[in-house]
Amino acid sequence: EAGVVQSPRYKIIEKKQPVAFWCNPISGHNTLYWYLQNLGQGPELLIRYENEEAVDDSQLPKDRFSAERLKGVDSTLKIQPAELGDSAVYLCASSPTPGYNEQFFGPGTRLTVL
């Protein structure tokens, strides 16, 4: 079974530029999460989807961040414009159902904003 796929793995951009990250969850997984992880810290939830519905986006900075999960499968997270403080690893995770114990994480996208 293929795991969670994320692309790109690394991205370097200049501040004020836009950037987008893509995630394809494990086949059949209805719940999808986007996390941000800074060095030395735990993952922080940005947004959680149940199918195509964003059920928790309270921590998403909506002035510059947006996300979509069309058709309830893969998802895109966008930042526009990027700021220096956005440099971090962006993790996507999925699980089969909302109440399922384990979250399966993708390899992450390491973003560097110069």
Place this chain on the structure above:
Amino acid sequence: QKEVEQNSGPLSVPEGAIASLNCTYSDRVSQSFFWYRQYSGKSPELIMSIYSNGDKEDGRFTAQLNKASQYVSLLIRDSQPSDSATYLCAVRSNAGKSTFGDGTTLTVKP
């Protein structure tokens, strides 16, 4: 105060010793508790979950939960160098949101 707190470490133990990792949480109605392992440069992977008070054992790993004290721990017996990683405690609310601690970095010295 953070919702989930862990000692940042680093925690260093000799090979074969018991490593003890601790976590406290602030939300009394939390129902599900998880330990994830994260190797440097890699993504987290689940190693233990626990839902009721007491101990839960899986191989060399034992998770302990005390809801009255809002405390969850992970014991690693016969620690191996391959156990060297950051261990993340995660707490899930009834609404399904998981909150992670900042992790404890464990080093097992041969």
